[in-house]
Amino acid sequence: MDLTRHLKTETVSRLYPTQPWIVQPTQPVADAVKLMREKKVGCVLVCEQRKILGIFTERDLLRRVLSPGKSLDTPMSECMTSDPVTVHPKDSIGSAIKRMQKGGYRHLPVVIDDRPVGILSVKRIVHYLVEHFPVMVYNLPPNERFIHPQRESA
């Protein structure tokens, strides 16, 4: 179980990226906000004819909508981040992590020929690391400084 090697050889598709939620560039921001809230996700993709144009995240909502005091009727094309950094399902997990860290992104769209097929989030990668060390992480006592001298109850 060598993490270094696995990060190089395992691909993004092995992480089963979550389904992308898509809005049109002409739709208002309110639609994206509603979608993000309903689907419990942190970002939506802005696509035109199934081709990716941009990404809209919680950070964009703060920075480009709420902070300048724009209304939620603003079209998506004005407040999205255009041409986001993406990954291909065949890319290695290590390279996806590198791209995430370089730009400080929490979400990367997974695309094939500009067509979105998934979203890879930083949470998913944290979960991948946890899965990688099940014995180290899952076998923790509830309070780590306390080990029961005896079995509990009967």
Add this chain to the structure above:
Amino acid sequence: MLCPSCNCKNLPGDDVCKRCKQPLTPFNLPQPENQVERSLMYDQVKTLKQHVPVTLAHTANLGQAIALMLESNVGAILIVDDAGKLVGIFSERDLLKKIAGQTTTYAELPVTQFMTPRPESVSNTDTLNFVLQKMDAGGYRHVPVLDDGRPVGIISARDMLRFMTRLCRDA
């Protein structure tokens, strides 16, 4: 497993040695096999390069909270009471869930109304696997580090990722 004191053979997972009754539980803990596992098990939160927490008084309003988040370029700020103790966390997620589209005149409302009260936290002496478990199980992106109830740092999922990938590169 062999008892370290009397060398008697015991079943794996036994709590005490069947011959000398010495406790065996500490030896049932997982043994780290490589550098990453060792670091996860024994390295404490203080070995991580933490960010100075961005804090805001509980009396502040939402406009101030949003301005502070933008100015310090962070995704979550910690809300503290008069004594400097943590009372809640306010993140971009709270903004999306509770504010955008719900109210239009939010800037004057108190931040305590929208924050997530009593967030999960860790202390500087907790080990890294403990933090990782909390983050994964709770789905948190930010875990505050407390010392006697006062925030001294904040660990984000990306900090954790950076630490792990750096270990892999060095290993």
